[in-house]
Amino acid sequence: MIQIKDNKFVLNTKNTTYCFEISDTGHAMHRYYGKRVRFLPNLSDFDVIRQKREFITGNSIAYDKDHQALAMEDECLEISGSGKGDLRSPFISLVFADGSRTVDFIYDSCTLEKGTAERKTLPGSYGEEADVLTVSFVEKYYKVRLNIVYTVYEEENVITRYADLINEGSDPVRVERILSLQLDLPDSGYEGIFFDGAWAREMHSYHTSLAHGMHVSRSYTGTSSNRANPFFMVARPQTNEDRGECFGFNLIYSGNHMEITDANAYGKIRIQSGINEEGFAYILKPGDTFEAPEAVMSFSDSGLNALSHNMHFFVREHIVRGEWKYKDRPILLNSWEAAYFKFDEAKLLKLAKRASDAGIELFVMDDGWFGERDDDTKSLGDWVVNKKKLPGGLSGLADKINKLGLSFGLWVEPEMVNVNSDLYEEHPDWCLANPKRDHSEGRNQRVLDLSRKEVREYIIDTMSRVFSSANIAYVKWDMNRIFSDVYSGSARAGSVIVVDETGTHEVVNEEAISQHQGEVAHRYVLGLYEIMGALTEKFPHILFEGCASGGNRFDLGILCYFPQIWASDNTDPICRAEIQQGYSYGYPLETMGAHVSASPNHQTLRRTQLRTRFAVAAFGSLGYECNLNDFTKEQMDEIKDEIAVYKKYREIFQHGKFFRGGMGPLADLVPISDATSVLFNPTGVGNITEWTIATRYGTKAVGLMLKKLVAPNTQNMRYFPKGLEENTEYHFFNHELTYDIRDFGDLVNTVTPIHVKQDSLLMDLLAKKVKLPAETEDYTAYGSLLMSAGVALKQNFSGTGYNENVRYDQDFSGKLFFIEDVDEEVLKEKGAEATPEPEVTEAELAELAAEAEGENVSSQETVEEEAPAAVENTEEYEITDEESEEAEEEDDNEDDESDEEYEDDEDDSDEEYEESEETDGDNN
Ligand code: GLA
Numbered sequence: 001m002i003q004i005k006d007n008k009f010v011l012n013t014k015n016t017t018y019c020f021e022i023s024d025t026g027h028a029m030h031r032y033y034g035k036r037v038r039f040l041p042n043l044s045d046f047d048v049i050r051q052k053r054e055f056i057t058g059n060s061i062a063y064d065k066d067h068q069a070l071a072m073e074d075e076c077l078e079i080s081g082s083g084k085g086d087l088r089s090p091f092i093s094l095v096f097a098d099g100s101r102t103v104d105f106i107y108d109s110c111t112l113e114k115g116t117a118e119r120k121t122l123p124g125s126y127g128e129e130a131d132v133l134t135v136s137f138v139e140k141y142y143k144v145r146l147n148i149v150y151t152v153y154e155e156e157n158v159i160t161r162y163a164d165l166i167n168e169g170s171d172p173v174r175v176e177r178i179l180s181l182q183l184d185l186p187d188s189g190y191e192g193i194f195f196d197g198a199w200a201r202e203m204h205s206y207h208t209s210l211a212h213g214m215h216v217s218r219s220y221t222g223t224s225s226n227r228a229n230p231f232f233m234v235a236r237p238q239t240n241e242d243r244g245e246c247f248g249f250n251l252i253y254s255g256n257h258m259e260i261t262d263a264n265a266y267g268k269i270r271i272q273s274g275i276n277e278e279g280f281a282y283i284l285k286p287g288d289t290f291e292a293p294e295a296v297m298s299f300s301d302s303g304l305n306a307l308s309h310n311m312h313f314f315v316r317e318h319i320v321r322g323e324w325k326y327k328d329r330p331i332l333l334n335s336w337e338a339a340y341f342k343f344d345e346a347k348l349l350k351l352a353k354r355a356s357d358a359g360i361e362l363f364v365m366d367d368g369w370f371g372e373r374d375d376d377t378k379s380l381g382d383w384v385v386n387k388k389k390l391p392g393g394l395s396g397l398a399d400k401i402n403k404l405g406l407s408f409g410l411w412v413e414p415e416m417v418n419v420n421s422d423l424y425e426e427h428p429d430w431c432l433a434n435p436k437r438d439h440s441e442g443r444n445q446r447v448l449d450l451s452r453k454e455v456r457e458y459i460i461d462t463m464s465r466v467f468s469s470a471n472i473a474y475v476k477w478d479m480n481r482i483f484s485d486v487y488s489g490s491a492r493a494g495s496v497i498v499v500d501e502t503g504t505h506e507v508v509n510e511e512a513i514s515q516h517q518g519e520v521a522h523r524y525v526l527g528l529y530e531i532m533g534a535l536t537e538k539f540p541h542i543l544f545e546g547c548a549s550g551g552n553r554f555d556l557g558i559l560c561y562f563p564q565i566w567a568s569d570n571t572d573p574i575c576r577a578e579i580q581q582g583y584s585y586g587y588p589l590e591t592m593g594a595h596v597s598a599s600p601n602h603q604t605l606r607r608t609q610l611r612t613r614f615a616v617a618a619f620g621s622l623g624y625e626c627n628l629n630d631f632t633k634e635q636m637d638e639i640k641d642e643i644a645v646y647k648k649y650r651e652i653f654q655h656g657k658f659f660r661g662g663m664g665p666l667a668d669l670v671p672i673s674d675a676t677s678v679l680f681n682p683t684g685v686g687n688i689t690e691w692t693i694a695t696r697y698g699t700k701a702v703g704l705m706l707k708k709l710v711a712p713n714t715q716n717m718r719y720f721p722k723g724l725e726e727n728t729e730y731h732f733f734n735h736e737l738t739y740d741i742r743d744f745g746d747l748v749n750t751v752t753p754i755h756v757k758q759d760s761l762l763m764d765l766l767a768k769k770v771k772l773p774a775e776t777e778d779y780t781a782y783g784s785l786l787m788s789a790g791v792a793l794k795q796n797f798s799g800t801g802y803n804e805n806v807r808y809d810q811d812f813s814g815k816l817f818f819i820e821d822v823d824e825e826v827l828k829e830k831g832a833e834a835t836p837e838p839e840v841t842e843a844e845l846a847e848l849a850a851e852a853e854g855e856n857v858s859s860q861e862t863v864e865e866e867a868p869a870a871v872e873n874t875e876e877y878e879i880t881d882e883e884s885e886e887a888e889e890e891d892d893n894e895d896d897e898s899d900e901e902y903e904d905d906e907d908d909s910d911e912e913y914e915e916s917e918e919t920d921g922d923n924n
Pocket residue numbers: 336366367411478480547548549550566569923924
């Protein structure tokens with residue numbers, strides 16, 4: 001809701017208030033952003049929050065002769081220019097035709113509308129019910145208009161803003177900086193939480209004090225980048241996951257960006273984000289408009305989890321669009337880490353057959369299917385199927401895959417070209433490169449110049465041809481290099497519009513080419529959006545997954561077109577847990593592609609259990625990326641079971657409300673321990689990852705506890721679920737599993753009747769026959785008890801004994817828990833429909849719960865007691881004498897160190913993964 005009175009503006013969401021007013025000098029002064037507050041109807045109480053000043057501060061500049069006490073450097077401003085005494089980071093920097101750089105925008109008018117409008121060049125958030133406020137400013141001396149457009153998403157507690165700059169004069173204006181977000185707060189006592197990283201190490205959160213000086217997080221890769229994600233947070237130092245004040249900010253943009261915090265000399269802070277000014281300079285011609293990307297803001301007074309919920313529901317409702325909005329994402333198998341470039345149709349089909357047997361729903365053929373693409377040095381740009389690998393073409397393969405019961409998808413990288421390609425030979429001038437210089441390449445490829453119309457048309461045509469050449473249900477859209485030598489020789493950048501008696505013409509102006517180079521990186525992004533817009537409109541059924549060497553372009557701009565993004569090329573679950581947790585602060589889980597891959601992992605060589613790999617990947621859009629033909633029957637059985645679990649809880653994983661446990665990124669500000677090691681940190685900070693995803697109203701939830709390293713003699717652990725209803729009775733249980741005796745090494749000899757040598761064939765044989773039962777966690781309790789007291793899990797293995805009631809969690813162990821509303825379970829057992837998620841707000845629910853409590857309604861009456869879950873495989877194991885002798889003999893014959901692979905009983909596959917040449921360094 002937006003309230004306007006006497007040049008005062010109040011923007012309210014369900015739980016937050018944002019307000020500003022126009023001063024008598026015509027400047028928009030920011031007054032408050034935070035927890036929702038109530039104003040008097042005539043807004044006269046703005047007096048309370050208005051900054052008071054009678055005299056100028058120290059040696060500050062006085063704004064003008066009539067406002068001797070107004071020091072722009074110490075005001076909270078909605079937009080700021082330069083040259084009028086504000087020494088902080090400006091919102092906008094312009095150079096006018098006469099060389100003047102002073103910029104001073106003054107209030108002109110405002111409009112209020114219902115529903116967002118589409119922008120001409122950039123994607124943005126959308127909502128028919130949203131309140132949209134446009135505040136229009138004009139430069140005091142030059143004919144330039146700046147519109148700041150605020151959109152209020154009440155339910156999600158999100159406010160967005162963007163800027164349109166319009167040249168209403170007759171001379172061009174050079175735009176050196178135009179940002180999107182500016183939030184000036186009256187004190188700087190905050191920590192900033194930013195996300196930096198690199199390839200395979202995306203979204204690493206770090207925090208830094210913002211109290212003094214300036215902090216800049218920025219990307220200059222041409223993409224939003226893995227170096228610095230545009231999402232960031234600003235929080236009071238005591239804030240943790242569930243308590244405290246915090247702000248979250250994001251940018252709907254996929255190119256170079258920067259996030260700035262600037263504490264001034266008087267203890268105030270300015271928070272900004274927008275297009276990175278490095279290398280940016282835009283010549284705004286008379287009559288033209290420059291659209292700056294939309295910035296997203298949210299506030300929570302109850303910790304980072306609540307802030308993330310605002311962001312998640314906003315992304316789901318107001319960013320992701322089209323058919324895939326709220327639609328279940330299929331479980332996929334991707335061929336990349338299973339085969340790299342080395343495949344043919346037979347190999348793919350064999351893989352697909354395995355996938356289909358396991359319950360996988362979509363088969364994705366990754367890189368290597370076109371031109372002569374046997375490695376990463378050639379053929380990008382030549383989107384013609386390689387008939388040697390796929391004699392029946394894409395449709396031949398797709399039909400066969402479909403017959404196996406799977407849908408079919410493929411990989412493309414349309415924005416790139418290898419010099420070694422037909423496309424480059426034909427159009428060497430189509431890439432971003434300066435013909436006078438040696439070009440610095442990345443992954444042996446160049447970036448196509450998307451600022452050129454003919455290049456955009458080529459990509460749209462070629463991709464349209466590929467996407468309609470077979471039954472294609474999914475496309476992985478990759479982008480594998482960062483920008484260098486940014487230079488466009490294009491007509492677009494250097495064109496001028498000439499109007500003469502024969503009409504309007506676009507004429508290349510060689511001289512102008514040099515002046516427009518500062519626009520190229522931005523025009524590239526605009527070109528990309530045009531292409532993505534055209535193709536997603538043309539192929540609405542296709543599920544597009546964005547990718548840029550993993551997470552080098554994970555942002556809201558991409559999510560406006562593609563509903564999910566491959567989060568990282570790193571599929572190691574221990575790294576992935578940190579990466580996915582990083583994304584989870586700003587993006588909902590279903591936007592992250594997450595795959596189960598081989599062990600040892602191809603990026604880290606770390607060995608982890610299948611169940612850990614699954615447990616982490618399940619908290620995302622699940623896929624598999626490994627050669628299933630090399631998996632044993634036992635492993636395939638486990639995969640089938642896990643896929644069934646994911647399908648059962650898919651709705652929660654992909655559309656639920658996600659909570660991080662623990663204390664969050666600011667944990668190390670709180671003195672919790674003198675210990676120097678994460679292992680001995682009693683809070684588990686840094687060593688334990690604890691997640692819960694619940695249905696929006698808490699009827700069901702799934703939890704994860706992931707341990708990085710074993711801490712000796714830490715017997716007891718508690719798991720604290722979140723997002724449940726306090727007064728609902730739940731059944732809490734763990735994912736049934738068994739332990740492999742090989743994990744106990746020669747400790748098995750303490751219970752075996754004969755000696756079993758560690759790593760021997762006898763041990764393998766024994767392991768096939770005997771599974772050790774794992775601990776069962778099975779409880780019934782109210783949500784309030786589960787959430788506040790936590791669930792005391794079974795005792796950890798600590799070297800003093802083992803039975804089926806001991807948790808055995810070695811290094812890198814991840815386990816899942818399930819929490820279900822008892823009433824729903826009972827209903828289901830009786831064959832009745834489960835209660836649908838209530839169509840009421842959380843506040844209404846809370847009221848109902850309170851009412852129910854008053855009437856002392858107990859759900860227990862209807863609940864039958866649960867029988868304790870049976871412990872599996874408790875029977876004694878037996879090995880016949882012959883088996884034992886046979887194995888011992890084999891052991892003697894073989895090398896004692898034998899570590900032969902398990903044979904898959906049903907599988908006749910003898911194919912081995914042998915990709916060392918290809919995987920060497922080029923798998924990004
Ligand atoms: C990038 C992607 C990978 C894979 C390869 C193929 O590295 O991130 O997932 O698709 O390209 O070349």
